[in-house]
Amino acid sequence: MNPTEKPEEKITPAVLNASKKVLCIEDEPFIGELYTRALSKEGYEVKLEIDGAKGLELAQTDQFDIILLDLMVPNVTGIEILRALRDPQKTPHLKAKIIITTNLEQREDIKEDIEKQADGYIVKAELTPKQLVEFLNNIP
Amino acid sequence: MANKSDYFVRTKRQYLLSLFLMMLASNFVLIAIWITIKNKLSLSTGEYTEILGMVAVVISIALALVLTNHLISPIKALWRLIIGITPNSSMPAPNIDKLKVGHELVANLTAQVIQLSSAVGKEVKGNEKDSNIDHNFIANNLPLPMFILDSGQNIIFANSHAGEYIGINSSDLTGKNFYMVMDMSFPSDNTLDSWMKKVKKDSATATMSWERVKMRVLDNHPTLLFDLAAYYNKDNPQDFESVIVLFDHTKQYSQDEQAISFIALSVHELRTPLTLLRGYIEALEEVLADNPNAELKDFMQKMSATAQQLTVFVNNILNVARVDNDQLELQLREESWEDIITSAVNNISLRAKVRGINIETEIEPNLPSVGVDRLSIYEVINNLIDNAIKYSGNSKTIKVKAHMSKEGLIETTVQDFGVGISQNIMPNLFTKFYRDHKNRAQIGGNGLGLYLCKAIITAHGGNIWVRSKTGEGSEFSFTVRPYAQLAAELKNSDNKEIVRGAHGWIKNHSLYRR
Incomplete structure (x- = not known):
């Protein structure tokens, strides 16, 4: 793709997202609250999970369209969750797009690894909840 | 006879x-x-x-x-x-x-x-x-990793320490291409590879050493940090063309990395409340969208702009720490310059707006695409416009202009019409923690922004400079390279992108690599 051509920005109506399920694994409850609010407004169905281990279990047993994954979550870390979800033996039928949401700066090489395995990588402080929803709307 | x-x-x-x-x-x-x-x-x-x-x-x-x-x-x-x-x-x-x-x-x-x-x-x-003393005996008792390469950069000999150091059996190293085994990163454009190419062309023998070479060996293994010395001898009859010795400093050098981890952790702690502040301000703006109170709206915008400014500052801290420790990595990719300037200006316009300042952009049409690291360039433009806002005084206009320079580079200028900079401090402007003392009382700032801008622009292979007159305003200009220039470099390497560091830090690209 010629990068000078900007992809057309489509405003996705809430109706289109109505059937889309989001799992938000995030241990900071206020951030969870803000994300749930912004996503619900755009029609997404949001499941919020504070605990890493429970989050992984949910991701493996239930089907989601998008998983927002914080890297610093209790019990099982975000990186461990990411690895488990990308392991076809542990998670045979994963359909969800995995978006890493973090405020922690990683060492460049670790970050590269994470980015390779995930479908998106977001620094939470860089985006307001609305901007995050816009980002998710534009995921193919 | x-x-x-x-x-x-x-x-x-x-x-x-x-x-x-x-x-x-x-x-x-x-x-x-x-x-x-x-x-x-x-x-x-x-x-x-x-x-x-x-x-x-x-x-x-x-x-x-x-x-x-x-x-x-x-x-x-x-x-x-x-x-x-x-x-x-x-x-x-x-x-x-x-x-x-x-x-x-x-x-x-x-x-x-x-x-x-x-x-x-x-x-x-x-x-x-x-x-007649056994060379292997000497080499293996030398407490340093050592490699002997032939003219094709293949390993003829690696001592046992070399094998231990990089976690490969030293006998398995023989015959392998050195650059295939050693994926090193050097702190400057002067890499082992570039030096070797140079000496092959114009020297019979040469020696050289490097500090702070980085190499990642295996997953879950700490990155190795070492100094490297090389000896080159063109006419060695046995084709022992070069000898490479490594001096491990992983422990010493990684202490700097720990300093970064501390900063990264602090930045994380700052970012979490920032995320919340920005999130709740946005939510509040939505809730109060229909409220006719103009003052309320004004306050909300100022809060939002301030939170944004704090985000830039937090990123500056992190990135300056990276610059100082050779850890800022840039991924240069093909981008539309107009697109970058427009979105950077849009991003910052709220901060200008709450101070009643209007940002005008003048971008020359049909500029060629550029080779830049998008996020870092955003930070440069953000910092320059932030400065322009801070030092605008009573002036209400900031101009952002971009054009093709005579040298074939894309030159961008951020111009304000504010207080200007006195001549005596101009030379130190891009130094860390430097600020105009006269203005310190009235204007906030941390003296990191311009230092960071210079590091980022230098890493892009560009230049940054300032023209200013007290009382008339300042013009900060910088150049970036068209993508076509970088494409030539990319052609010669197997990488799909150019990775650069703040001091021109570059991966050890090698033509020998397949």
Whole structure:
């Protein structure tokens, strides 16, 4: 793709997202609250999970369209969750797009690894909840 | 051989000359004797004169031959001796006992020569013994990882420490391409690879060392940090073209990385409340969207702008720490410059707006695409516009202009019409923690922004500079390279993108890599 051509920005109506399920694994409850609010407004169905281990279990047993994954979550870390979800033996039928949401700066090489395995990588402080929803709307 | 025959010719000539002189001398003696006898005896020798003369000549020749042979024989003996001790000589040693003249002299000289030659022989033999010491023994007892490469950059030899250091059996390293095994990153454009290419072209031998070379070995293994020394020798007959030695400093250098981890953790702690502030401000704006109170709206926007500014500052802290520790990595990709400027300006417009400032953009149409790291360039533009806002004074306009420079670079200028910068501080403007002291009381800032801008632009291969006049405003300009220029570099490497660091830090791209 010629990068000078900007992809057309489509405003996705809430109706289109109505059937889309989001799992938000995030241990900071206020951030969870803000994300749930912004996503619900755009029609997404949001499941919020504070605990890493429970989050992984949910991701493996239930089907989601998008998983927002914080890297610093209790019990099982975000990186461990990411690895488990990308392991076809542990998670045979994963359909969800995995978006890493973090405020922690990683060492460049670790970050590269994470980015390779995930479908998106977001620094939470860089985006307001609305901007995050816009980002998710534009995921193919 | 030519010397030897030459020597013979000359000795022959000398031999004949001395023979002739001897003959002359003995003739005189004989004539003198003959005249004395003739006078004393008053003989009339008319009929015998011719016979006697001939007899005299024959005697003188015989005498001269005997004398010359005797006189020359010691020199001849010495000559034979010296020729005889040179290696591979078939000349038999002279028999000194047969010498009748100069026996003592020759005997002494012979003893000296034999002594000297045996001393030299010992030395030669001694060296041979040293060179027989097992090279592997030395190399493996050298407590440093060491590699010997051939002219194709393949490993001919790696000592056991080299294998241990990078976690591969050293015998498995032999024959492998050095750059395939060692994925190193250097702190500047002067990489081992670039140096090697240079010396191959114009040197017979060369040495060079590097500090703070990074190498990632395995997953879950700490990155190795070391100094590296290389020796290059073009004409080594065994094709031992270069020797590479590593000096591990992982421990020392990684302390700097720990300092980064501390900053990264602090930044994380700052970012979480920031995320919340920005999130709740946004939510509040939505809730109050229909509220007609203009003051409320104004306050909300100012809060939002302030939170944004804090986000930039937090990123500056992190990135300055990275710059200082050679850890800022840039991924240069093809981008539309107009697109980047427009979105950066949009991003910051709220901060300008709450101060009543309007940002005007003037972008030359049809600029070629650029090779930049998008996020870092956003930070540069953000910092420059932030500065322009801070130092705008009563002026309400900021201009952002971009055009193609004469040198074929894309030049961008952020211009304000505010307080300006006094001449005496201009040279230090891009230094860390530097600020205009006169303005410090009124204007916030941390002296990190311009330092970071310079580091990022330098890493992009561009330049940054300032023009300013007190009371009239300032113009900060910087250049970035068109993507086409980078594409040429990309062609020569296997990477799909160029990775650069703040001090021009670059991956050890290699043409040898497949």
